[in-house]
Amino acid sequence: MSLNVNELRRLSDLHPKPRAIQFQYGTAGFRTVASILDSTLFRVGVLAALRSKRLDGKTIGVMVTASHNPEADNGVKLVDPRGEMLENAWESHATALANAPNTPALIEAVEHLVKVAKIDLNKPSRVVYARDTRPSGASLVRALEDGLKAIGAETRDAGVTTTPVLHYLVRAINTKGTKDEYGPDSEEGYVAKLTAAFKKLIAGKAAIPLLVVDCANGVGALALQKFIPALGNSITLHSVNDDISTAGALNNACGADFVKTQQKLPASLESLLHPGQRGCSFDGDADRLMYFYLDERGRFRMLDGDKIASLVAAFIVELVKSAGLEDKIKVGVVQTAYANGASTKYLSERLPVKCVPTGVKHLHHAAEHYDVGVYFEANGHGTVLFSPETQQALREHQPAIPAQLTALTHLLNLNDLINQTVGDAVSDMLLVEVVLAHKSYSGVEWDSLYVDLPNRLVKVKVANRNVFKTEDAERRLISPPTLQAKIDELVRKYEDGRSFVRPSGTEDVVRVYAEARAKSQADDLAFRVAGLVYDEVGGDPGLRPREFL
Numbered sequence: 001m002s003l004n005v006n007e008l009r010r011l012s013d014l015h016p017k018p019r020a021i022q023f024q025y026g027t028a029g030f031r032t033v034a035s036i037l038d039s040t041l042f043r044v045g046v047l048a049a050l051r052s053k054r055l056d057g058k059t060i061g062v063m064v065t066a067s068h069n070p071e072a073d074n075g076v077k078l079v080d081p082r083g084e085m086l087e088n089a090w091e092s093h094a095t096a097l098a099n100a101p102n103t104p105a106l107i108e109a110v111e112h113l114v115k116v117a118k119i120d121l122n123k124p125s126r127v128v129y130a131r132d133t134r135p136s137g138a139s140l141v142r143a144l145e146d147g148l149k150a151i152g153a154e155t156r157d158a159g160v161t162t163t164p165v166l167h168y169l170v171r172a173i174n175t176k177g178t179k180d181e182y183g184p185d186s187e188e189g190y191v192a193k194l195t196a197a198f199k200k201l202i203a204g205k206a207a208i209p210l211l212v213v214d215c216a217n218g219v220g221a222l223a224l225q226k227f228i229p230a231l232g233n234s235i236t237l238h239s240v241n242d243d244i245s246t247a248g249a250l251n252n253a254c255g256a257d258f259v260k261t262q263q264k265l266p267a268s269l270e271s272l273l274h275p276g277q278r279g280c281s282f283d284g285d286a287d288r289l290m291y292f293y294l295d296e297r298g299r300f301r302m303l304d305g306d307k308i309a310s311l312v313a314a315f316i317v318e319l320v321k322s323a324g325l326e327d328k329i330k331v332g333v334v335q336t337a338y339a340n341g342a343s344t345k346y347l348s349e350r351l352p353v354k355c356v357p358t359g360v361k362h363l364h365h366a367a368e369h370y371d372v373g374v375y376f377e378a379n380g381h382g383t384v385l386f387s388p389e390t391q392q393a394l395r396e397h398q399p400a401i402p403a404q405l406t407a408l409t410h411l412l413n414l415n416d417l418i419n420q421t422v423g424d425a426v427s428d429m430l431l432v433e434v435v436l437a438h439k440s441y442s443g444v445e446w447d448s449l450y451v452d453l454p455n456r457l458v459k460v461k462v463a464n465r466n467v468f469k470t471e472d473a474e475r476r477l478i479s480p481p482t483l484q485a486k487i488d489e490l491v492r493k494y495e496d497g498r499s500f501v502r503p504s505g506t507e508d509v510v511r512v513y514a515e516a517r518a519k520s521q522a523d524d525l526a527f528r529v530a531g532l533v534y535d536e537v538g539g540d541p542g543l544r545p546r547e548f549l
């Protein structure tokens with residue numbers, strides 16, 4: 001079988017690439033204003049279909065979402081057969097196809113890809129796709145479908161659903177009928193799998209206090225509607241910001257990204273949350289989770305991804321020990337440079353901790369090296385991975401005493417509760433609730449595991465962010481050459497000071513992070529480093545932000 005060039009040409013002509021725009025497949029796939037993404041979606045359809053052929057017809061996933069970005073944006077990400085992010089080498093193939101200036105150039109790029117990636121066009125091609133609630137999603141999905149059709153892929157439309165459900169489906173479809181079957185390959189099956197595990201894990205525990213859930217007015221609201229009846233009276237979830245039909249509501253002054261970056265409660269929750277009560281926020285595609293509570297004086301306290309990692313990792317370590325498996329199963333944690341220094345200290349005193357560059361794929365891959373790998377970005381994206389050997393060890397372990405059996409059963413149920421393909425706000429929320437129920441913790445006790453160091457994140461707009469190059473998991477700059485020494489000199493002046501600079505992978509900015517013993521010091525350090533960055537690359541003195549010191 002060869003490429004149906006006529007069909008590819010005919011369909012590609014329906015989706016011309018806007019001129020003078022360069023697309024790049026980055027950490028979040030392609031993501032930009034929705035109105036310029038039509039050709040990109042078409043080409044991603046072509047690429048996904050070809051990738052499936054390259055992998056002998058294994059099902060590839062495509063998710064149409066722009067997560068926490070404003071409603072007018074959209075984006076698209078590919079999901080590899082085990083439910084993980086697209087393999088690195090194919091990111092540049094995606095970029096190459098997206099940037100072919102016209103149909104003839106696209107055909108040439110596709111033919112080139114078939115050759116260099118050794119794609120056997122006779123192989124079958126299978127793709128499952130889904131989208132979030134964005135108004136632009138439906139028409140972008142039609143462009144994607146044209147791309148899939150151009151290569152003749154078998155398709156499955158998973159409809160409007162969360163990013164983690166799509167990742168789950170990909171793995172479930174590809175493992176169906178094998179010994180590694182991940183679960184039923186439907187959204188109902190996913191809800192049933194997680195719900196059953198949750199109910200077993202909290203059986204016999206005291207009733208869980210009501211949990212307020214901020215759905216960011218996004219697709220997480222739909223997911224929650226499916227979970228609430230399935231969970232029955234095991235937990236009471238009060239869903240807010242679940243309006244998916246009002247234009248402009250998505251991610252607007254609510255959701256996990258708002259909570260993390262503003263470090264405050266969405267105004268829409270102010271009258272709902274009482275002192276002592278906890279709540280949580282999903283992001284726009286429900287793959288991130290932030291917790292929070294109001295203390296006895298009604299002050300907002302945030303429990304971010306680092307706090308979730310600490311809570312969960314410590315719990316799993318305890319269970320492994322109680323099950324009598326501490327010699328066989330080693331638990332480790334993966335973080336990025338954005339992890340609060342206090343969390344790194346707390347965790348390092350208890351278990352191995354590794355720091356990797358920003359982006360879920362780096363965390364996920366590093367976590368695969370542990371028997372049980374816990375990874376969370378500070379922004380609330382993360383999960384826990386049980387290696388295949390660990391899963392087998394759990395299944396085969398013969399407990400010596402009843403207490404070991406109880407702990408072992410909990411571990412097996414956690415293995416089912418956790419969506420191990422990708423960060424999953426609903427799965428992670430249920431996981432947190434399990435740990436809180438087992439430890440009889442309220443937000444206060446959880447929060448007191450360690451005290452966050454005050455921190456500040458600042459964006460610096462520069463002419464060319466590509467001149468910023470880093471090493472040591474992005475914690476140090478190697479270019480521009482003399483800047484790191486200047487940062488080091490500054491940082492030394494602050495108690496518990498730490499600061500690093502890296503180019504964003506998703507926005508055209510350079511990010512500056514700083515932390516220090518006191519909030520005013522963290523702010524001061526961040527703005528001084530931002531000033532250094534701005535001046536170093538010859539930023540226009542007239543446009544220098546006033547807060548930069």
Ligand SMILES: CC(=O)N[C@H]1[C@@H](OP(=O)(O)O)O[C@H](CO)[C@@H](O)[C@@H]1O
Pocket residue numbers: 027028338358359360377379503504505506507511
């Ligand atoms: C400081 C920060 O939160 N950075 C985010 C952001 O990456 P940047 O490369 O910093 O733009 O988006 C990524 C994708 O969603 C996410 O993985 C990461 O944590």
Ligand SMILES: [Mg+2]
Pocket residue numbers: 067068283284285286287288
């Ligand atoms: Mg997201």
